[in-house]
Amino acid sequence: MFRSVQIALASLYVTTTGILIAGIYYVHQVLGVEQWGIIAFVSLVITLVAGGILAKIAITPLREHFEHLERFSKETLHELNLPINTITANAQMLRKTHDDEKSLRRLERIEMAAEMLKERYNELDYLIKKQTEREKIETFDLRDVIEERLGFLRSLYPAASWDVSMEACEVRMDRIGLGKVIDNLVENGVKYSLQNPRITITLYNHVLSICDQGIGMDEITLMRIYDRYYQNDSTMAGYGIGLSLVKRYCDRHSINLHVASQVGEGTCVKLEFKKKERNGK
Structure with a gap:
């Protein structure tokens, strides 16, 4: 995708430069316009139009790419929340039916791992929000x-x-x-x-x-x-x-x-x- 964007930008830049030079030559040499202020104004207009087109070509695919990444990240983050809560809830339920020391140690490790996952979840949530919103x-x-x-x-x-x-x-x-x-x-x-x-x-x-x-x-x-x-x-x-x-x-x-x-x-x-x-x- 980005390769085609580079080619399009380079082609448009070369084409615009060629048109600008040819236009200045035509107005000055063929039409005989000696007022350089008019020539400069027309050149500025052509440059602004070309710049707007270049910016649109460059930004549009990038915006689509980042919007896709943002949407994918938010969906993935949402899906992670469910298994974390499921692990935590079931570990708490198992504590009510197991009282031997070995089982409790295993449950403690599961709960600790779930807590670590929750911390990573919160960190990822923070990083994603920081990319889309201003820091508080x-x-x-x-x-x-x-x-x-x-x-x-x-x-x-x-x-x-x-x-x-x-x-x-x-x-x-x-x-x-x-x-x-x-x-x-x-x-x-x-x-x-x-x-x-x-x-x-x-x-x-x-x-x-x-x-x-x-x-x-x-x-x-x-x-x-x-x-x-x-x-x-x-x-x-x-x-x-x-x-x-x-x-x-x-x-x-x-x-x-x-x-x-x-x-x-x-x-x-x-x-x-x-x-x-x-x-x-």
């Missing part, structure tokens, strides 16, 4: 978002230990997207800790630090962590797109992102938020 910018205390996300992450990673210290920090940005950033950074810390993960989270002077004591990264890996689909350890779960999304969010909201890491000692990610000025901006 609001003012809130960063501590509330961190505590909200930790409520979920603690249940997701019961073996991890948490060291949390926070002070008030008022920010103005997309709250849902920031929650996804925190989720990603914490999950990376847990995922790359070999055993007994310990996550330290501090919020002081508008700087959020999320640190782990995991395997760490060397200098070469640090240079590539924002590359889409890159993973430090290919055996780990995930697609390696998390930090790429984090970087884009931070750039969009003017958050300074710093990553420090040493092999065998762990990684520390710092998000430096802009302080509000006295006039409230």
Whole structure:
């Protein structure tokens, strides 16, 4: 499809340029018009008409393509909601008829997997809506978002230990997207800790630090962590797109992102938020 569009655009551009040059030559040389203002005006009109045609040819197939992707994504997202709710509802029903420890552990794993699917569902829903709608910018205390996300992450990673210290920090940005950033950074810390993960989270002077004591990264890996689909350890779960999304969010909201890491000692990610000025901006 796009190949034919390129050919059509190139052909129309060459044809329009040829017509424009021939028209100027005809008006000036054959008709003997010496008023260059008239010639320039006619040339401008021809250029605007050709530009409108070029724009329509270029945009129409792209609009149709993205509308198809958007429609497909929304339909797929809607279909995912049903099996997630079905799994959750049936797991709750089975809890009422099974009380032995082995069955309860299995049900707990099923419920946890369903909760993870629900989180991914919410993330996909957020990303799709962000593409079609403007982000909802609001003012809130960063501590509330961190505590909200930790409520979920603690249940997701019961073996991890948490060291949390926070002070008030008022920010103005997309709250849902920031929650996804925190989720990603914490999950990376847990995922790359070999055993007994310990996550330290501090919020002081508008700087959020999320640190782990995991395997760490060397200098070469640090240079590539924002590359889409890159993973430090290919055996780990995930697609390696998390930090790429984090970087884009931070750039969009003017958050300074710093990553420090040493092999065998762990990684520390710092998000430096802009302080509000006295006039409230």
